[in-house]
Amino acid sequence: MPPLENDIVNLEGVWVAYSGSDRPAMRNINLRVSAGKLTLITGPNGAGKTTLLETCLGLLKPYRGRAYLFGVDTRSWRIREARKMCSFVPQDFIKPPFEAYTVRRIIQLGFAPYKSIFESLTEKENERIQWVSELLGIEDLLDRPIGTLSGGQQQRVVIARALSRKPRALFLDEPFSSLDREGRKLVSKVVSEYVRKKDAAAIIVSHDVNPIIKYADTIVRMDNGKIISGDCYA
Amino acid sequence: MLEILALALLAAVLSGNLCGAVGFYVQRLKITTLSFSVAHAALAGASLGLILNFDPVYSAIVFAISSALILGVIFTKMQYGRELVSMAIFSASSAIALFAIYMSNVRVLATASIAVVLWGSLLAVTVQKLIILVLVLILFVLYILAYRMHIDSMLYDVKLAEAEGLNVQAHMLAMLFFAGVIISLSFRLTGGFLVFALLYNPVAAALQLTRKAYMQLFLSSTLGAVSALTGLVVSYALDWPVGATIAIVSSTILLLAYLFKTATEMARKRKLRNV
Structure with a gap:
């Protein structure tokens, strides 16, 4: 076709x-x-x-x-x-207990490809992270290290990262x-x-x-x- | 003599610091084998520099950067078997290094020029090389700060970062490039065969001591600097070969870190049993 x-x-x-x-x-x-x-x-x-x-x-x-x-x-x-x-949620998303990146940082890192050198996140992007986290019920986990979360909570985090990026696919x-x-x-x-x-x-x-x-x-x-x-x- | 010693001490701190930091990144990005090959390419370059009458540091840098570029391209094109190609480059580089040493006019491995390449030397540090080390340190820190989000994203999950459109290959290449240049500059102190002691032992020790990525980076670069500095001072005081002394010090630090981790783990388990 x-x-x-x-x-x-x-x-x-x-x-x-x-x-x-x-x-x-x-x-x-x-x-x-x-x-x-x-x-x-x-x-x-x-x-x-x-x-x-x-x-x-x-x-x-x-x-x-x-x-x-x-x-x-x-x-x-x-x-x-x-x-x-695009946003991607991989099958093998679970991180070991010693992985110390916080949930907030992991979601923020989804914006990395849009950022040029020395550029950090805008207020609007941080607000979107907060909004998506509330939508998926992980707002209380934002400052927790990812390795301390259960598999289900970690899966919600990667889905939140995917949605925060406002992907077209x-x-x-x-x-x-x-x-x-x-x-x-x-x-x-x-x-x-x-x-x-x-x-x-x-x-x-x-x-x-x-x-x-x-x-x-x-x-x-x-x-x-x-x-x-x-x-x-x- | 004091001036030479001061130069060597400064170079030791800078080399150890840089090796520890770059070792942390190559370990987290799982390109340790690739950096191993780049290090051996640097050794081959330095050895060829000896027989062609070039400054071994510059020929080492040229070889290290070339191999980093080749490995970077392979990394982009090949999805599997990268490690094997990397090992092929490693063995070819080692062979070139040994051939170059064999072909050189001097046949005794302790001869000053060869000793610098193989075993390292306190006398090999010059003001010019120190300035280059400082420049590389500034460039490396600037690169890490400029691309902090990109690099963090890769440290967290390389595949996810690539799927989201990050130029993973370019950053891997940059990291191999820095590894090549830093190794080429550092082996003046440690020698080509022992530079790995500064590259991998500090990060291995840091992994034993903390689970936090930024603490691991800080500890790895600090332990690298401490290993190089202590090794240099001990080698000067006891008249031992400098490269081997640095390697022994960094290995001892790794062993102590391992023992510390084991002891704290045992204490933690005992405490849990008593709860």
């Missing part, structure tokens, strides 16, 4: 393999995600969900096919500019993995409202579809490195 103007992600016949592996982790993937849509990617362990997310962001490069983020080829050096419009890898039932409901609601209000896109990888399925515009099922069902042109 020809590229559209409001395409946020566009994968065209993408194959990805990890170095040293003799089989591709993702095969012939076609996927298009546009603004204002929430796409849920699901499938069993090893289906290629995380690989897909990291390929969209250009962290993994295809050896065949083309991957575009905001119209920028992920192989191009300009991909960094496209990434600045959210890439969330298993964002409910450490959350309790209430936390899952809250994060699902906050993310879906953000997508609608800001006309942003969200790609959520989750093997547990329950908390988010009712908000999803598109559900893509993956298995063995391939998309097995779902509308690939969201």
